[in-house]
Amino acid sequence: MNQKIASYALGCKVNQYESEAIAELFAEKGYDVVSIEDQADVYIINTCTVTNFGDKKSRQLIRKVKRQNPDAIVAVVGCYAQTAPEEISAVEGVNLVIGTKDKSQVVKMVEDYRKEMGVQNFVTDIMHERVFEPLEIKRLQNRTRAYLKIQDGCSQFCSYCIIPYARGPIRSRAPQDVIAEVKRLAENGFREVVLTGIHVASYGKDRKDITLTEIIQQVHAVEGIERIRFSSIEPNVVTEEFAQAMAALPKVCDHFHLSLQSGCDKTLEQMRRRYDTAQYRRAVALLRKYLPDAALTTDIIVGFPGESEEDYQQSKAFAEEIGFSKIHVFPYSPKKGTPAAERKDQLPNAVKQQRSHDLILASERMTEAFLQAHVGKQKEVLFERMVSPDVYEGHTTNYMKVHAKSTEDLTNQCKMVHMLKVEGETAFGEIVKS
Ligand code: SF4
Incomplete structure (x- = not known):
């Protein structure tokens, strides 16, 4: 009987893409891929560390799968494993700790594993990694929308975010590999691709042969693909040339997730975001100039350390001025190892919850207005x-x-x-x- 493997991702679409690719690597070696709820011989847990809650969920899942099969090999990969390998090694039931690098080697690592050797920690330095690790999805189920990882890492170091420490510097996937995968997706009936990454906005910045606009143009040229989206971009990507180029590509969807995080300049500066509201406003105006019906969605953090009521009201007023079709609202959660978590002016949870609730209501009103404007069309x-x-x-x-x-x-x-x-x-x- 074949060995059984369950590969599961917590957190973002990049993790989900990678976990699916890891499951395929095992399937190619003759393993049967089963659900995380099933009894498996090998569990690969792709962890998330964006918030402390993500850490907790990752630890809970590790314990849960070990209870399902105490004899299983549990390998922990991903951002939490990368940033806190000792913490992960100490969780009962963990056999291998791999991090965000060498995921393509995970089958070999599991097969080389010897129980008597105790927990093995394969986490290595990610901060000097310069090469995009190849990991791809070949096994294609019949679905409509495919996520495609084109980029890894982030070099922005926003003051609240642990991701640059977990994923290392920006690495872009080679254009020929991106296009080969898009062609496979098209041949297998996928109509829509979503280009994802940890920081898609920086695609190409580490390469001399391609830019973000050019990779989108190349994906656009693949026959069979009818729609292209990207997971998130930032206002500094949106120049006149970019907006014009997107409008000239009919397969590019008129929906942009344009990261905001705060609509208050003081807070943006303290978050170490590399734009202000004036630049954001210009980016929105450019997108709407060339794509008048474009929907804009965004992420906003409320209750960042030191955010006064006035700052919050400014942030909300700016969001209302832009008129998003949806806002993903995140109450600020201090993440150990980041500068913002060290600040003394943390806000009480009750304030964060109240602002979060208030902004979600504002977002719901904006969504409804956006949808209502389409009735009759x-x-x-x-x-x-x-x-x-x-x-x-x-x-x-x-x-x-x-x-x-x-x-x-x-x-x-x-x-x-x-x-x-x-x-x-x-x-x-x-x-x-x-
Ligand atoms: S851009 Fe900022 S928030 Fe986004 S992954 Fe990079 S450091 Fe984190």
């Missing part, structure tokens, strides 16, 4: 799945979630939809007969 929807009998769910290019009725299977099909009404964060429409 027609938009193209790429359908992904059936959510109830004869009701299909999909997304427009500007990332509205849409439900529509059909007796025909709409999975993985693009259809024009006439928008009828909005309920919560979902628009309901009817398919336009062609």
Whole structure:
């Protein structure tokens, strides 16, 4: 009987991509891939350390899988393992600690493992890593949207973030490897690719042969791919040339996740973000000049150390001025090892919760206004799945979630939809007969 492997990611899309790729490496060696809930012989846990809560969840999962099968080999990879290998080694049940480098070697490491040798720690220095580690997904299930990792690492060192220490400096995937994977995705029926990375905005900055705009243009040229998104960009990427180039590429979706974090200049400076609200406003104006219907989503942290009520109100007012289609709100959580966590002017949890609640309500109002503005209009929807009998769910290019009725299977099909009404964060429409 084949050995069983479960590979699971906590945290971001990059982790999810990598965990899927790791599962494939094991499958190629004859392992059966099972769910994290199942009894497996090998568990690979890809950890997240963005918040202390991420650390806790990672530790809980390690203990849980070891309880499922006390004889299993548990290998811990990812950001938490990279930044705190001793802490991970001390968690009962851990056999291997691998970090964010050498994930492509994980099968060999597991197979070389000898229980009698105790916990093995393979974590090495990531801060001088300069090469993008090849790790790719070949086993393609029939889905609509594929995530594709094109970049690793971050060299920004925002004052609240541990990621540059966990992932090391920026490394961009070679353009020929990106394109080879996009072609495979297209050949296997995927219609939409989402270019992801730890800091996609810096794609190409470590290479002489490619820029972010150029890799998007090359992906655009791949036949069969109909939609392109990227996970997140920053205002300093959005120049007139960039906005113009995106508008000239019809497959690039008119939806941009433009990272904000705060709408107050004082807080942005203390966060060590490398833009201010004036620059952000200019970026938004450029995107809207060339892509007038573009949806903008963002992340905002509330309750950063020293954020006064006035600072918070400024931040919220700026967000309302921009008019996002959705804000992902994060109450600030101090992360050990970062400068912001050392500050003495931390805010009480109650204040963070209250601001978080208030901004989520503001975000919901913006989402509703954005969706309502589309009622009566027609938009193209790429359908992904059936959510109830004869009701299909999909997304427009500007990332509205849409439900529509059909007796025909709409999975993985693009259809024009006439928008009828909005309920919560979902628009309901009817398919336009062609
Ligand atoms: S840009 Fe800032 S917040 Fe984003 S990963 Fe880099 S350091 Fe962290």
